[in-house]
Amino acid sequence: xxxxxxxxxxxxxxxxxxxxxxxxxxxxxxxxxxxxxxxxxxxxxxxxxxxxxxxxxxxxxxxxxxxxxxxxxxxxxxxxxxxxxxxxxxxxxxxxxxxxxxxxxxxxxxxxxxxxxxxxxxxxxxxxxxxxxxxxxxxxxxxxxxxxxxxxxxxxxxxxxxxxxxxxxxxxxxxxxxxxxxxxxxxxxxxxxxxxxxxxxxxxxxxxxxxxxxxxxxxxxxxxxxxxxxxxxxxxxxxxxxxxxxxxxxxxxxxxxxxxxxxxxxxxxxxxxxxxxxxxxxxxxxxxxxxxxxxxxxxxxxxxxxxxxxxxxxxxxxxxxxxxxxxxxxxxxxxxxxxxxxxxxxxxxxxxxxxxxxx
Numbered sequence: 001x002x003x004x005x006x007x008x009x010x011x012x013x014x015x016x017x018x019x020x021x022x023x024x025x026x027x028x029x030x031x032x033x034x035x036x037x038x039x040x041x042x043x044x045x046x047x048x049x050x051x052x053x054x055x056x057x058x059x060x061x062x063x064x065x066x067x068x069x070x071x072x073x074x075x076x077x078x079x080x081x082x083x084x085x086x087x088x089x090x091x092x093x094x095x096x097x098x099x100x101x102x103x104x105x106x107x108x109x110x111x112x113x114x115x116x117x118x119x120x121x122x123x124x125x126x127x128x129x130x131x132x133x134x135x136x137x138x139x140x141x142x143x144x145x146x147x148x149x150x151x152x153x154x155x156x157x158x159x160x161x162x163x164x165x166x167x168x169x170x171x172x173x174x175x176x177x178x179x180x181x182x183x184x185x186x187x188x189x190x191x192x193x194x195x196x197x198x199x200x201x202x203x204x205x206x207x208x209x210x211x212x213x214x215x216x217x218x219x220x221x222x223x224x225x226x227x228x229x230x231x232x233x234x235x236x237x238x239x240x241x242x243x244x245x246x247x248x249x250x251x252x253x254x255x256x257x258x259x260x261x262x263x264x265x266x267x268x269x270x271x272x273x274x275x276x277x278x279x280x281x282x283x284x285x286x287x288x289x290x291x292x293x294x295x296x297x298x299x300x301x302x303x304x305x306x307x308x309x310x311x312x313x314x315x316x317x318x319x320x321x322x323x324x325x326x327x328x329x330x331x332x333x334x335x336x337x338x339x340x341x342x343x344x345x346x347x348x349x350x351x352x353x354x355x356x357x358x359x
Contacts, residue, residue: 012122019119027321028345033163033191033298035219036342037268039258047257051250060249067247067256071227074259075213081203082232084239085247089190089214089226090116093157095241096186096210096228097124100154108153110139112164112331114188117157129153133331137165137292139173145180154183160199161191164325164337166294168195178206184234186210191296193218193269194276200229207231217297218265220258223251272297276340282350288357298339300325300332305357308334314356320349 006014022031038044068083077083086092093116097107101124109117111130121128131147134140148156156177161168178185185208187199192213200211210230215223225247228238258265279299283291288305303311312324323337338349 010125012125016119016122019115022321024321027316027319028341028348029321030339030341030345030349031321031323031337032221033217033296033339034221035217035268035272035297036345037219037271039219039261040264043261043264047254050257051253054249054253056249058249059245060247060252062245064247064252067252067259070256070259074262075227075229076200077229078201078203080231081211081229082235084228084235084242086226086228086242087246088216088224089188089212090120091246092212092226092228092238093117094120094124095238096155096184097121097126098241099238100183101126102154105154106151107155107157108147108151109157109159110144110162112137112162114157114159114163126154133162133165135331137162137167137331139169139177141173141176144173144177148177148180148182152182156181156183156185157188158185159188159190160197161195161294161296163190163296164298164300164323164332164335165292166296166298166300167292168197168295171197171199174199175202178202178209181208184208184210186212186228188212190214191217193266194273194297195295197295203229203231207234210234215255215259219268220255220265223255225251225255272340275343275346279338279340279346279350283353286350286354286357289353298323298337300335300337303334303336306359308336310359311353311356312336314359315349315352318348318352318355320352322349 064085097120106127106129107121108129110133118128129147129151131144158174189198189211192198203209203211210228213227215225276294280291283289283301290302290304292300308324315322325332325335325337327333327335
C-alpha cells in the first residue's frame with residue numbers, strides 16, 4: 001500500500017481500533033447480550049412462509065409505515081411522539097450526532113458506558129465528553145451539573161439500564177439532567193424488556209427528550225432494527241439524515257410479524273429475568289468475585305483473586321465465550337461481563353467459572 005494514500009484518512013480515524021466482534025464458533029455464546037431463544041417452530045414456519053410474498057425485486061417502503069404502526073402499538077409510544085427507524089440503534093446514534101455536528105459543539109455521556117457514543121462522535125468529527133460515574137456506577141450529579149454547565153452539550157446520551165454496568169440510574173437524577181440540558185437528551189432503552197422501566201411516558205413532559213429502543217434484545221438481533229421516538233418536529237429533522245430505504249423489506253416484514261406475537265417475546269424476556277436473578281444469587285456465592293447488580297440481560301463482575309484475563313481464557317478453553325472488559329485500571333478493572341443465556345448455558349458457565357476460580 002502506498003502510504004501517501006493513507007494521509008487522506010483523518011488522523012483520529014487512523015488512531016481508532018475497529019469495533020471487535022469475537023469469533024464464537026463452537027462456543028457457548030454469552031458475550032453479546034443476545035436473547036438465547038428463537039421463535040417457536042410453528043411461528044417461525046409462519047414467518048418464513050410469509051416472506052415468500054416479499055417483493056425483493058422492489059425497493060422497500062421508505063417510511064416502513066406498517067412496521068412503524070406496529071411498533072407504536074407494541075412499545076406504547078405516546079400520541080405526542082413520532083418515530084424514525086434505523087439499521088440498529090447504531091445508525092440512529094450516527095444520525096443524531098450528524099444532525100447536531102458543528103464547530104464548538106460536543107456530545108456527552110457517562111463512563112463507563114456504551115462505546116458507540118464516543119466512537120460515532122469520533123467518526124463524525126464531534127468532540128465527546130465522558131462524565132465519570134460514581135464509585136457505585138450511579139450518576140454523579142454534581143459532576144454532571146458541572147460538565148453540562150462547562151461544555152453545553154448538543155446531545156446527552158443516557159443508557160437506561162447502563163451498558164456495561166447493568167444498573168438503572170435513579171429516575172430523579174435523569175430528570176435533573178434533562179432539566180439542565182441545553183440540547184437534546186437521548187434515553188437509550190436497549191435493555192428495557194429486562195428492566196421494565198421506561199422514560200417513554202415522559203415524552204409528553206419534555207420537548208428535548210428522545211427515547212431510543214431496539215428489537216435486538218427482544219430476540220430479533222439479526223434484523224438490525226432500532227427505533228427513535230420524540231416530538232414530531234425533532235424526528236422530522238433527524239429523518240432528513242436517514243438514508244433512503246435503510247430498513248430492508250425482509251426486516252420490515254419479519255419484524256412486523258414477530259411484533260404481532262409480542263407475547264411470545266415477553267415470555268422469553270420473563271424467563272431471562274428469572275435466570276438473571278438465579279445467576280446473581282449463584283455468582284454472589286462464588287468466592288473471589290465481586291458481582292454488580294443488574295436490571296439488564298447481562299451481569300458485570302470483577303475478579304478479586306487472580307486476573308480477569310486468566311479466567312476469561314479458562315472459560316474459552318471450556319467452550320464458553322463471555323466479554324472481557326480488558327481494563328487494567330479504572331472502574332472496570334479486572335471485570336468480565338456475561339450475558340444471561342438459556343438455563344443449560346448458564347449452568348455450564350457457572351460450573352466453568354467455579355473451576356476457573358479454583359486454579
